[in-house]
Amino acid sequence: MEVILFYFCGALMVIAGAMMVLSRNAVVAACWLIFxxxxxxxxxxxxxxxxxxxxxxxxxxxxxxxLFLFVVMMLQGPVLAGERRRLRPWLWPFLLLxxxxxxxxxxxxxxxxDNTSFPVAAPAGFGSAEQVAGLLLSRYLLAFxxxxxxxxxxxxxxxxxxxxxxxxxxx
Amino acid sequence: xxxxxxxxxKIEALSSxxxxxxxxxIMALIMALVMAACAIVFTWMERKVAAFLQSxxxxxxxxxxxxxxxxxxxxxxxxxxEDIIPAEADRTLFTLAPVVIFIGSLxxxxxxPFAPGFIASDLDLGLLYIFxxxxxxxxxxxxxxxxxxxxxxxxxxxxxxxxxxxxxxPLALSTVPVVLYTASLNMNDIVIAxxxxxxxxxxxxxxxxxxxxxxxxxxxxxxxNRGPFDMPETxxxxxxxxxxxxxxxxxxxxxxxxxxxxxxxxxxxxAVFLGGWWAPIPGLPLAPALxxxxxxxxxxxxxMWVRWTLPRLRVDQLMYLCWKVMIPIALxxxxxxxxxxxxxxxxx
Numbered sequence: 001m002e003v004i005l006f007y008f009c010g011a012l013m014v015i016a017g018a019m020m021v022l023s024r025n026a027v028v029a030a031c032w033l034i035f036x037x038x039x040x041x042x043x044x045x046x047x048x049x050x051x052x053x054x055x056x057x058x059x060x061x062x063x064x065x066x067l068f069l070f071v072v073m074m075l076q077g078p079v080l081a082g083e084r085r086r087l088r089p090w091l092w093p094f095l096l097l098x099x100x101x102x103x104x105x106x107x108x109x110x111x112x113x114d115n116t117s118f119p120v121a122a123p124a125g126f127g128s129a130e131q132v133a134g135l136l137l138s139r140y141l142l143a144f145x146x147x148x149x150x151x152x153x154x155x156x157x158x159x160x161x162x163x164x165x166x167x168x169x170x171x
Numbered sequence: 172x173x174x175x176x177x178x179x180x181k182i183e184a185l186s187s188x189x190x191x192x193x194x195x196x197i198m199a200l201i202m203a204l205v206m207a208a209c210a211i212v213f214t215w216m217e218r219k220v221a222a223f224l225q226s227x228x229x230x231x232x233x234x235x236x237x238x239x240x241x242x243x244x245x246x247x248x249x250x251x252x253e254d255i256i257p258a259e260a261d262r263t264l265f266t267l268a269p270v271v272i273f274i275g276s277l278x279x280x281x282x283x284p285f286a287p288g289f290i291a292s293d294l295d296l297g298l299l300y301i302f303x304x305x306x307x308x309x310x311x312x313x314x315x316x317x318x319x320x321x322x323x324x325x326x327x328x329x330x331x332x333x334x335x336x337x338x339x340x341p342l343a344l345s346t347v348p349v350v351l352y353t354a355s356l357n358m359n360d361i362v363i364a365x366x367x368x369x370x371x372x373x374x375x376x377x378x379x380x381x382x383x384x385x386x387x388x389x390x391x392x393x394x395x396n397r398g399p400f401d402m403p404e405t406x407x408x409x410x411x412x413x414x415x416x417x418x419x420x421x422x423x424x425x426x427x428x429x430x431x432x433x434x435x436x437x438x439x440x441x442a443v444f445l446g447g448w449w450a451p452i453p454g455l456p457l458a459p460a461l462x463x464x465x466x467x468x469x470x471x472x473x474x475m476w477v478r479w480t481l482p483r484l485r486v487d488q489l490m491y492l493c494w495k496v497m498i499p500i501a502l503x504x505x506x507x508x509x510x511x512x513x514x515x516x517x518x519x
Contacts, residue, residue, distance in 0.1 A: 027317055031264065034310055054296050054303045062306030062339075066313065066332055073317045073325065129296060129356055 002046045009042035011105050018098035026072045030065060037061045049127035198291035202280040206431040211242040213430045213471060220475040252419035257320060260416065264318035269417070269424035272311030276428045276435060278304040283438050284358045286448050286460040297358035298350065301439060302343050305394075308428065309335045312403065312413050315425075319416040327412025330486060331396060331403030337493045338393040338400075344501035345387040348380050348508035349373045349443050362447030372446040377515075379507035384444045386501050388473070391436035393489070395429065398478035402486055437470035438463070445470075 013036050020032035037060045044053035136144050215230070219237065222229025234240030256265055282297035284290040294300050309332050316328020350356060352373065353364045365372050374384050393400040404412030414425045441447060445466050448459035484492070 025261070027261075027314075028264065031267075031310075031314065050294075050296055051299075054299050058299070058303035058306060062303060062309065063336060066306075066309050066336055069310065069313045069317075070329065070332055073313065074329070129299070 006043060006046040007105055007108070009039040009046065011102055013039035013043065014098060014101045014105065027069065030069050030072055033068075034061050034065045037065065047127075051127055051129045051132045195291070198281075199277075202291055203277060205280065205434075206277060206427060209434040210427045210430045211246075213433065214242045214245065214426075215239060216471070217475055220472060221479045224476065224479045246423075249419060249423045254421065255416075255418045257416050259320045261318040261320065264314045265416075266421070268311050268315035268318060269421045269428075270311075271314060272308050272428045273424050275305060275308035275311060276431045278307070279435055280431075282358050283435070284362050284442055284447060285438075285463050286458070287359075289460065290359060293359055294357065296356050298346060298356045298361070298439075298443070301358075301435075302339065305432070305435070306335075306339055308432070315417070316413040319413070321416050323409045323411075324413050324415045327403045327405075327409045327415070330409075331413055334393055334396070334400065334402055334489060334493075337490065338390045338497070341386055341493060341497035341501045342390040342394055344498065344505060345383040345390065346439075346443050347501075347505045348383050351505070351508055351512055352376065352380075358442055362442050362449070365446040365449055367449065368453045369446070369451050371449075372444065374444045374446075377508060377511045379504045379511060380444070382500065383504040383508070384440070386497055386504065387440060387444065388470075390493075390497055391440065392474060392477060393493070395432045395436055395474075397429075397433065397474060399481040399483050400489060401478075401483060402489055405483060433471055433474060434467060437467040437474070440470055441466040 016032045016036035016039060020029045020036060023029040023032060037056060041053040041056040041061070044050075044056055215238070218229045218241065221227075230238030230241040232238060233244045256262060279301045281291040282294050282301050284293075312331040312335070313328050316324040316326075316331070319325075349361060353361050355361065361373075369375060373380050375381065392398075396403050403409075404414070409415070414422055417425060441463055446462075448463045450457045450462050
């Protein structure tokens with residue numbers, strides 16, 4: 001069951017990634033990227049990492065991509081509808097990559113379709129919120145705190161850069 | 172509820188994997204029906220509450236008693252309407268947007284515990300999962316606004332996205348004190364921890380939790396885009412906001428999701444703060460699901476009361492309220508509840 005879902009999400013993710021690169025419209029590309037992220041969450045969930053899966057949806061699909069969509073929608077001019085460019089000949093071989101990836105995924109699935117569970121089962125409670133939190137607040141405490149300092153510096157920096165001077169709003 | 176419990180018992184008895192898929196499908200169907208029922212009941216209720224607050228009668232004709240069949244008449248009208256897609260719209264995204272919004276609100280129902288054992292998926296990360304999947308609705312709103320190729324839609328979508336992304340933070344933060352008490356994100360565990368009467372509800376466990384509930388309630392109004400925070404669809408400025416160009420059934424999907432989300436945030440509040448399925452006085456012979464639904468509907472009534480009483484805020488006031496009032500208060504609640512837990516020795 002998990003294996004079927006794993007390969008299903010994997011194949012969808014490859015397709016979504018390929019479509020993201022191939023779309024001519026930036027907004028459509030961003031939507032494909034969101035779809036790819038949701039499938040990545042599905043892969044995490046099948047790999048006994050539920051906490052990571054939920055965070056993937058919450059942070060990437062729910063927050064970061066919303067910001068992306070926001071910026072792309074506001075900055076994009078007219079939709080590039082009629083414009084069609086010929087692909088350069090030396091790029092043609094790369095067209096084979098997405099089908100190849102899908103083929104490999106399907107082949108990998110068919111090779112081991114006989115058993116529908118992963119060979120090594122994760123220990124009980126693996127990847128749960130308690131375990132992730134326990135690791136973050138003990139073994140990786142220093143890195144965790146350092147990252148929060150870096151993020152605060154980034155927030156203050158962007159605020160300082162983006163601030164409009166009220167006395168000279170044209171600047 | 173007897174019937175549901177019976178059905179559920181039968182489903183659980185046959186717990187092979189194929190049956191698991193089948194039972195998931197049945198639960199998904201039940202949740203979709205709950206969503207449809209929300210839209211039907213709450214459209215009628217909204218009109219009656221609005222009329223009551225404005226000293227009117229509201230719908231009185233359709234159906235024999237107080238216009239109860241009004242939603243049915245509305246549904247028939249919507250079904251007959253022409254489905255218009257603007258010529259300049261992005262067809263794919265335009266047709267996909269209502270579906271994305273609908274899926275975002277349907278997914279969240281999976282982790283709502285209506286009664287002991289009656290939960291579609293008993294996830295360990297239930298609370299986090301609900302916040303994660305309901306944040307997907309923002310993408311649907313942005314898609315709808317952009318694909319319509321209409322400036323009012325785009326403004327509405329931009330406001331909606333900014334508002335929902337901002338208010339998600341205090342909304343999630345205000346439930347953190349409860350998680351401190353239960354040490355679990357599982358919705359069932361959270362409800363079970365409130366066993367007993369009113370005094371054991373998380374609402375009254377400590378003063379910080381009461382404040383957290385108020386923060387949650389205010390932010391949930393903003394999260395479902397209702398008045399006084401209905402900036403994404405202000406009819407006096409933006410025609411109808413992100414769904415200006417939608418007609419017929421596609422528009423109905425937005426409407427359905429809006430009322431389903433309204434009931435959803437009320438259900439989360441009931442499960443997290445108001446004791447879930449436990450009766451207010453222990454030993455009261457009331458069905459657990461009835462307790463849960465009555466509490467949630469009362470919260471929905473509170474939402475409607477606020478909507479039809481208070482005037483709309485400005486966009487900058489909305490953002491000010493979120494970032495400079497709600498988030499600091501929610502953070503203080505988290506710290507305060509933690510200290511309260513430590514001092515009172517209830518820490519688990």
